Amino acid sequence: MREYKTTETRILTRLICNCCGKVVALRGGIPMEGVCAVRQSWGYPSEKDGEQDSFDLCEACYDCITGQFKVPVTRTEQIEWL
Numbered sequence: 001m002r003e004y005k006t007t008e009t010r011i012l013t014r015l016i017c018n019c020c021g022k023v024v025a026l027r028g029g030i031p032m033e034g035v036c037a038v039r040q041s042w043g044y045p046s047e048k049d050g051e052q053d054s055f056d057l058c059e060a061c062y063d064c065i066t067g068q069f070k071v072p073v074t075r076t077e078q079i080e081w082l
């Protein structure tokens with residue numbers, strides 16, 4: 001016996017770097033290179049209280065932007081659970 005749940009799924013069909021405009025290649029809705037997805041919800045006491053910003057950066061733009069930081073990005077190794 002099989003039971004299925006009908007769901008509506010969203011599949012990513014196009015991904016563009018907000019910084020340089022590069023179209024990131026996708027396969028089955030999955031980006032084929034590293035992408036930095038930023039989702040920021042602003043709250044009090046921000047002047048953007050109640051607003052949400054979102055943007056994506058290709059890896060080259062991420063490296064370029066973060067390379068200009070006076071304090072470098074904190075980078076640690078991720079533990080992969082197999």
Ligand SMILES: [Zn+2]
Pocket residue numbers: 017018019020021022057058059060061062
């Ligand atoms: Zn870019």
